Amino acid sequence: MGTPFDTAHGKLSIVATPIGNLEDITLRALRTMKECDVIYAEDTRVIAKLLARYEIKKPLQRLDAATEIKKADEIIVRLEAGEHIALVSDAGTPGISDPGSRLVARVREQVKMFNLFTKIEAIPGASALTAALSIAGLDATNFTFLGFLPHKKGRQTALKKIALSEIPVILYESPHRILKLLKELEVLEISHVTIARELTKIHEEVVDGSPEEMLAHFTAHSEAVRGEFVVIVSS
Ligand code: SAM
Numbered sequence: 001m002g003t004p005f006d007t008a009h010g011k012l013s014i015v016a017t018p019i020g021n022l023e024d025i026t027l028r029a030l031r032t033m034k035e036c037d038v039i040y041a042e043d044t045r046v047i048a049k050l051l052a053r054y055e056i057k058k059p060l061q062r063l064d065a066a067t068e069i070k071k072a073d074e075i076i077v078r079l080e081a082g083e084h085i086a087l088v089s090d091a092g093t094p095g096i097s098d099p100g101s102r103l104v105a106r107v108r109e110q111v112k113m114f115n116l117f118t119k120i121e122a123i124p125g126a127s128a129l130t131a132a133l134s135i136a137g138l139d140a141t142n143f144t145f146l147g148f149l150p151h152k153k154g155r156q157t158a159l160k161k162i163a164l165s166e167i168p169v170i171l172y173e174s175p176h177r178i179l180k181l182l183k184e185l186e187v188l189e190i191s192h193v194t195i196a197r198e199l200t201k202i203h204e205e206v207v208d209g210s211p212e213e214m215l216a217h218f219t220a221h222s223e224a225v226r227g228e229f230v231v232i233v234s235s
Helices: 027-035 044-053 068-080 101-114 128-136 155-164 178-187 211-220
Strands: 011-015 038-041 060-062 084-088 119-123 144-147 169-173 193-197 205-209 229-233
Touching: 011 027, 011 068, 011 101, 027 084, 027 119, 038 044, 038 068, 044 060, 068 084, 068 101, 101 119, 128 169, 128 193, 128 205, 128 229, 155 178, 169 178, 178 193, 178 211, 178 229, 193 211, 205 211
Parallel strands: 011 084, 011 119, 038 060, 038 084, 144 169
Antiparallel strands: 169 229, 193 205, 193 229
8 A cells, every 4th residue: 555645646556457257357456446536448348347247337538559648648637636547458467568558658757757756556467478378388487578479560580589589489469360470480490389369268278289280270170260369489
């Protein structure tokens, strides 16, 4: 708990939410969303479902990648007036391949510049990155997280770096591009990938093998080319 002194200019709570299973929410996240003045959400409809499940009624505002900078200015004004603002993304931890980091950077800059007493707190919780690693059975003492690879410019360079990496590389991928990515990894002669799909949901699945084997798996089970994917390249 912060003292009134360190929250005199408001509090910004960065709140992790579930990545599928609505039970994956911490008690602290629920309390924060109950106590705050307003929740800024990437998509207010997505968070509305979570709030309904826990019977939380709270004003919602939209803050997505396109509006993050503009909304940051609005949030700074509200914080200076002493409000408690919560930020959530659609799933998992804000700032991890999601909006949040530019808002936090702007608030931090403001705090430094004007010696404000604004508290910025993390309410940690689910993330597809840590969930996938926790059940991959790989040594994750060191790893590189690249999130979504660029679609065009810089993609080949990134892929070559992945092929040369001596530690596991974690990627996020959409169902539309998973087969393309596997074909690219096959060309690079990557020997082992782990694919964690639909984590925490009914169709959760973790499969691993060579990119060629993974392509054969998803070709044979076309219903599995759906949902959300974490890809771990481990050689
Ligand atoms: N902020 C989120 C986090 O902390 O993991 C990530 C948001 S990013 C926009 C969405 C991507 O995360 C998806 O395309 C997928 O790669 C991954 N992801 C999110 N939920 C997932 C799940 N339940 N199973 C597997 N991957 C998931």
